[in-house]
Amino acid sequence: MTVIGRRQHRYGEGETQHLDLQDTDLRKLQAAKANLAGVDLCRAHLEGANLSRAHLERAELAGAHLERAFLPEAHLERANLPGAHLERADLSGAYLEGAELFGADLSQVHDLTQAQIDTAKINDATKLPPHLHHPKPSPQPTTPSPPLPTAPTASALPSATPGPDPDPPSPPPAA
Numbered sequence: 299m300t301v302i303g304r305r306q307h308r309y310g311e312g313e314t315q316h317l318d319l320q321d322t323d324l325r326k327l328q329a330a331k332a333n334l335a336g337v338d339l340c341r342a343h344l345e346g347a348n349l350s351r352a353h354l355e356r357a358e359l360a361g362a363h364l365e366r367a368f369l370p371e372a373h374l375e376r377a378n379l380p381g382a383h384l385e386r387a388d389l390s391g392a393y394l395e396g397a398e399l400f401g402a403d404l405s406q407v408h409d410l411t412q413a414q415i416d417t418a419k420i421n422d423a424t425k426l427p428p429h430l431h432h433p434k435p436s437p438q439p440t441t442p443s444p445p446l447p448t449a450p451t452a453s454a455l456p457s458a459t460p461g462p463d464p465d466p467p468s469p470p471p472a473a
Contacts, residue, residue: 355375358378
């Protein structure tokens with residue numbers, strides 16, 4: 299994968315070329331610490347790949363085959379992984395903040411923690427290992443918010459009745 303080896307920066311951070319590796323066969327790829335941010339790997343075959351500490355931020359991995367992939371400490375922040383196949387993948391210490399794992403099968407992932415799940419985006423179709431659970435929805439306020447102040451109506455304003463002026467104008471100076 300010479301093209302990956304030549305990438306000096308992450309996509310969007312100095313690297314202007316979007317790398318399209320859709321549907322490619324990358325089984326057993328050795329790409330530890332690789333800069334693959336923003337790469338399109340949809341439906342790619344990455345079975346048994348070594349992606350430890352790789353940068354895959356914002357990568358497109360929908361339907362990717364990552365069975366038995368080695369991903370410890372991989373950066374998957376905001377990566378798109380719906381329907382990804384992660385059976386027996388190692389995600390120990392992987393960064394999943396904002397990663398979209400809708401419908402992904404995580405049931406056999408190794409070293410996945412609740413803290414990782416709590417930072418990722420998942421839905422009811424996401425399959426989790428038995429020791430983990432779907433995050434609870436954000437609690438709703440139990441007491442209603444106080445009403446916003448409204449402008450007083452004309453009937454609530456004090457009446458403007460003529461009366462003595464508390465600050466009469468000063469007389470003009472004598473000439």
